[in-house]
Amino acid sequence: MGSGEPVKSPIEKLNPLTKMLAIFxxxxxxxxxxxxxxxxGIVIVLFGVAGMAHILKSFAKTIxxxxxxxxxxxxxxxGLYSPKNKTIIADLGFAKLGEEGLLYAAKIVITLLVFLATxxxxxxxxxxxxxxxxxxxxxxxxxxxxLILASLNVVPQMHRRLDVIKEAQEARGVETTGGLWARLxxxxxxxxPVVMSSLTDAQExxxxxxxxxxxxxxxxxxxxxxxxxxxADTYLRAGLIIFLVAVIIISILMRW
Amino acid sequence: xxxxxxxxxxxxxxxxxxxxAALSHVSxxxxxxxxxxxxxxNGVGKSTLCNTxxxxxxxxxxxxxxxxxxxxxQSIIDQSIxxxxxxxxxxxxxxxxxxxxxxxxxxEELAYGLGNRGVAxxxxxxxxxxxxxxxxxxxxxxxxxxxxxxxxxxxxAFGSTFILEPKILVLDECTTQLxxxxxxxxxxxxxxxNNEGITVIMVDHDMERVAEYADQVxxxxxxxxxxxxxxxxxxxDPRLADFGVEPPDYAAVTxxxxxxxxIQDKLGVTKDQxxxxxxxxxxxxx
Amino acid sequence: xxxDLQDLHFGYRPEHEILHGVDLTLAxxxxxxxxxxxxAGKTTxxxxxxxxLTPTSGHVLIDGQDVTTQTTAKWSSKVGYVFxxxxxxxxxxxxxxxxxxxxxxxxxxxxxxxxxxxxVAELVELTDDLDTHPFDLDDTQKxxxxxxxxxxxxxxxxxxxxPTCGQDVHGDHLLNHIIQHLTxxxxxCVTISHDMKFVSQNFKRVxxxxxxxxxxxxxxxxxxxxxATLKTCFITPPPLTQLAQTVGFTATPFTTDAFVRAFExxxx
Ligand SMILES: Nc1ncnc2c1ncn2[C@@H]1O[C@H](COP(=O)(O)OP(=O)(O)OP(=O)(O)O)[C@@H](O)[C@H]1O
Ligand SMILES: Nc1ncnc2c1ncn2[C@@H]1O[C@H](COP(=O)(O)OP(=O)(O)OP(=O)(O)O)[C@@H](O)[C@H]1O
Ligand SMILES: [Mg+2]
Ligand SMILES: [Mg+2]
Numbered sequence: 001m002g003s004g005e006p007v008k009s010p011i012e013k014l015n016p017l018t019k020m021l022a023i024f025x026x027x028x029x030x031x032x033x034x035x036x037x038x039x040x041g042i043v044i045v046l047f048g049v050a051g052m053a054h055i056l057k058s059f060a061k062t063i064x065x066x067x068x069x070x071x072x073x074x075x076x077x078x079g080l081y082s083p084k085n086k087t088i089i090a091d092l093g094f095a096k097l098g099e100e101g102l103l104y105a106a107k108i109v110i111t112l113l114v115f116l117a118t119x120x121x122x123x124x125x126x127x128x129x130x131x132x133x134x135x136x137x138x139x140x141x142x143x144x145x146x147l148i149l150a151s152l153n154v155v156p157q158m159h160r161r162l163d164v165i166k167e168a169q170e171a172r173g174v175e176t177t178g179g180l181w182a183r184l185x186x187x188x189x190x191x192x193p194v195v196m197s198s199l200t201d202a203q204e205x206x207x208x209x210x211x212x213x214x215x216x217x218x219x220x221x222x223x224x225x226x227x228x229x230x231x232a233d234t235y236l237r238a239g240l241i242i243f244l245v246a247v248i249i250i251s252i253l254m255r256w
Numbered sequence: 257x258x259x260x261x262x263x264x265x266x267x268x269x270x271x272x273x274x275x276x277a278a279l280s281h282v283s284x285x286x287x288x289x290x291x292x293x294x295x296x297x298n299g300v301g302k303s304t305l306c307n308t309x310x311x312x313x314x315x316x317x318x319x320x321x322x323x324x325x326x327x328x329x330q331s332i333i334d335q336s337i338x339x340x341x342x343x344x345x346x347x348x349x350x351x352x353x354x355x356x357x358x359x360x361x362x363x364e365e366l367a368y369g370l371g372n373r374g375v376a377x378x379x380x381x382x383x384x385x386x387x388x389x390x391x392x393x394x395x396x397x398x399x400x401x402x403x404x405x406x407x408x409x410x411x412x413a414f415g416s417t418f419i420l421e422p423k424i425l426v427l428d429e430c431t432t433q434l435x436x437x438x439x440x441x442x443x444x445x446x447x448x449x450n451n452e453g454i455t456v457i458m459v460d461h462d463m464e465r466v467a468e469y470a471d472q473v474x475x476x477x478x479x480x481x482x483x484x485x486x487x488x489x490x491x492x493d494p495r496l497a498d499f500g501v502e503p504p505d506y507a508a509v510t511x512x513x514x515x516x517x518x519i520q521d522k523l524g525v526t527k528d529q530x531x532x533x534x535x536x537x538x539x540x541x542x
Numbered sequence: 543x544x545x546d547l548q549d550l551h552f553g554y555r556p557e558h559e560i561l562h563g564v565d566l567t568l569a570x571x572x573x574x575x576x577x578x579x580x581x582a583g584k585t586t587x588x589x590x591x592x593x594x595l596t597p598t599s600g601h602v603l604i605d606g607q608d609v610t611t612q613t614t615a616k617w618s619s620k621v622g623y624v625f626x627x628x629x630x631x632x633x634x635x636x637x638x639x640x641x642x643x644x645x646x647x648x649x650x651x652x653x654x655x656x657x658x659x660x661x662v663a664e665l666v667e668l669t670d671d672l673d674t675h676p677f678d679l680d681d682t683q684k685x686x687x688x689x690x691x692x693x694x695x696x697x698x699x700x701x702x703x704x705p706t707c708g709q710d711v712h713g714d715h716l717l718n719h720i721i722q723h724l725t726x727x728x729x730x731c732v733t734i735s736h737d738m739k740f741v742s743q744n745f746k747r748v749x750x751x752x753x754x755x756x757x758x759x760x761x762x763x764x765x766x767x768x769x770a771t772l773k774t775c776f777i778t779p780p781p782l783t784q785l786a787q788t789v790g791f792t793a794t795p796f797t798t799d800a801f802v803r804a805f806e807x808x809x810x
Pocket of ligand 2: 396399403404405406407408433435554555560578579580581582583584585586587
């Protein structure tokens with residue numbers, strides 16, 4: 001999860017729930033729409049959104065890095081071997097390239113890309129604490145909220161822990177710099193203890209949660225992190241829902 | 257009884273998978289509004305006792321408990337930790353145990369307990385800022401709590417309990433990593449709260465501090481109470497050394513001076529008392 | 543053994559400097575205490591001594607050799623650092639394994655390791671706990687376990703980060719004993735502490751830090767008599783010194799005996 005950058009882009013300022021709604025609406029619309037063109041359009045628009053959020057470079061890297069290999073693989077498998085294939089557009093000798101399979105592959109790829117792209121943007125522009133605060137204020141069970149937050153924090157915390165342990169190891173004669181092999185040799189024996197200590201941490205951390213009223217019932221939780229619903233959020237949410245409904249209607253009409 | 261904040265009744269406790277009782281047959285009571293200190297060597301059961309006050313024992317730590325502890329007249333057995341948390345707050349010995357691990361900044365960490373009570377955001381922000389200033393952690397307000405120095409972490413730990421305004425404040429060696437003036441400042445705050453009617457229960461190895469603030473001192477040895485009384489009584493008791501405790505330096509020095517008949521034969525356990533005796537002794541000599 | 547810090551600057555992040563140009567020479571065997579405000583940068587400073595952290599500018603020289611010329615792992619046989627938080631350091635499943643771990647890495651012979659385990663365990667009073675899991679030790683014992691694990695490596699300099707924290711009377715005496723023992727073996731002990739009583743009674747040189755710089759450096763008598771500067775570093779003198787200052791003594795006593803002598807002096 002991206003930690004709050006100093007300069008906030010309009011995307012970062014959006015309510016996390018709006019972004020979750022966007023994942024849902026855009027992904028579902030792509031899935032429902034009979035062909036791949038809508039999804040392609042959405043992905044192109046999302047490049048613009050990533051630009052607004054100042055994450056264009058890493059966004060492009062993720063989309064292409066994932067998109068190109070998975071497309072090639074799916075086009076290959078579906079295009080050549082899909083049982084749906086009726087219209088043959090090319091004969092490669094060892095197998096025939098079918099149109100139906102290719103279209104089907106394009107649909108899967110584009111749907112995956114839309115989900116990946118929207119999810120990536122949300123992940124990069126939303127601070128974990130803010131997302132959970134938004135979920136909690138919208139009424140989800142605080143215990144569930146805690147679980148989400150704690151799981152989102154596990155990786156950065158393990159990272160920290162590993163850094164600390166690395167320092168402690170070096171101070172006791174372990175070489176952790178140098179080749180990959182040297183580093184692996186240094187780290188592998190540590191994985192057990194890191195996981196162990198994360199578990200004991202988890203047990204101890206329960207104490208403070210309890211003594212600070214974690215299990216309070218009948219109270220609507222509040223959060224220090226401000227979660228606002230701006231005009232932009234309201235319009236965007238309305239727009240997303242209208243868009244989804246429109247896509248559903250159009251899809252039904254197209255299949256008629 | 258209404259005038260007791262805590263009443264410990266023949267309490268014994270043994271942690272699961274251990275063979276030795278951490279507490280055995282402990283009985284004492286803490287009147288409301290008092291400043292009560294628990295002292296003793298390492299491992300005698302001070303933290304274990306603190307854990308019972310907030311209900312972590314028997315509700316969180318597994319083990320065998322006998323006897324009872326009443327907080328404001330109600331048994332800890334019948335109350336959940338969350339219920340108790342509205343009356344009593346504990347600052348843990350290890351500040352990193354106090355972190356919620358859900359907060360990415362010091363500010364969020366301080367606010368954590370308030371959120372669980374549903375305190376409105378504006379009020380929360382005001383309180384968090386005030387406490388950060390008071391604890392001198394406003395400079396690291398936006399820093400990740402896991403990157404703090406030891407003393408800064410201890411300030412956050414204290415602040416995150418203090419902000420919940422408990423009626424009974426339990427401090428388990430909460431200033432061991434603070435710079436000396438920082439510790440003085442925290443105790444000035446604690447004393448002010450105590451004057452306002454808050455009951456304070458403090459565990460500490462700093463006997464000068466204990467002598468300065470305590471109304472009552474309880475000495476534990478190997479899980480059992482062995483001495484109890486006002487600081488002057490406890491620190492004047494010749495058996496003290498047997499229990500692994502040294503009296504404050506002020507007591508030792510006034511005793512040494514009195515033995516040489518340089519000052520009046522009275523025990524000064526605090527700096528002010530000792531200073532008065534020393535000054536008087538000097539003037540007397542003139 | 544000599545450690546020279548030359549105009550040392552350091553920050554965890556480039557835009558936020560923590561140490562603002564420290565010049566210090568640590569040499570000889572007289573134990574040295576480092577005290578000062580929370581967040582002053584004490585832990586950050588001592589982590590430079592074996593390259594756990596490296597300066598953003600300036601130099602750390604160990605016996606004239608720049609610390610960045612070799613890895614922390616290599617320096618570990620010369621400079622030992624005991625972490626402030628024992629949980630950061632311990633990761634094996636018995637005290638014995640913790641003790642053997644470092645020496646094995648730096649190539650100590652197994653005969654020597656075996657012999658040292660017993661000696662060091664006795665020194666830090668963990669002889670009966672050698673086969674205990676460090677998680678089952680209480681906090682103060684854990685601290686002694688981390689101390690033992692570093693002493694096992696037989697470094698020329700041992701840095702203790704707040705060893706006094708949470709210790710009872712016996713623990714303080716034991717620490718004192720360990721420091722004296724190491725000093726007698728010709729080692730230099732550097733100790734960070736917030737316990738002024740302990741500092742004044744166990745060290746010949748006291749370095750006071752505040753806001754990333756050294757403010758005072760001298761004998762305990764020197765340092766604890768400078769009340770005005772101490773205040774700006776959030777330090778108060780030890781109890782008996784405070785008492786002496788309150789009643790207006792000229793001397794700076796730290797022990798009961800010294801106080802009684804000062805009293806007799808004043809009476810004349
Ligand atoms: N979670 C635990 N599980 C098992 N045994 C424990 C646990 N916590 C403490 N003990 C044991 O219970 C006894 C009392 O420990 P406690 O922590 O209460 O001592 P203490 O007086 O607070 O010591 P210190 O001054 O070192 O903080 C010790 O023997 C300790 O090893
Ligand atoms: N890993 C880290 N990342 C970012 N900042 C850090 C990190 N560790 C320490 N700091 C900051 O650097 C400053 C100096 O910290 P350091 O731990 O050196 O202080 P200290 O003098 O040892 O204090 P204490 O007496 O509280 O242990 C503090 O403001 C602290 O918040
Ligand atoms: Mg304790
Ligand atoms: Mg430190």
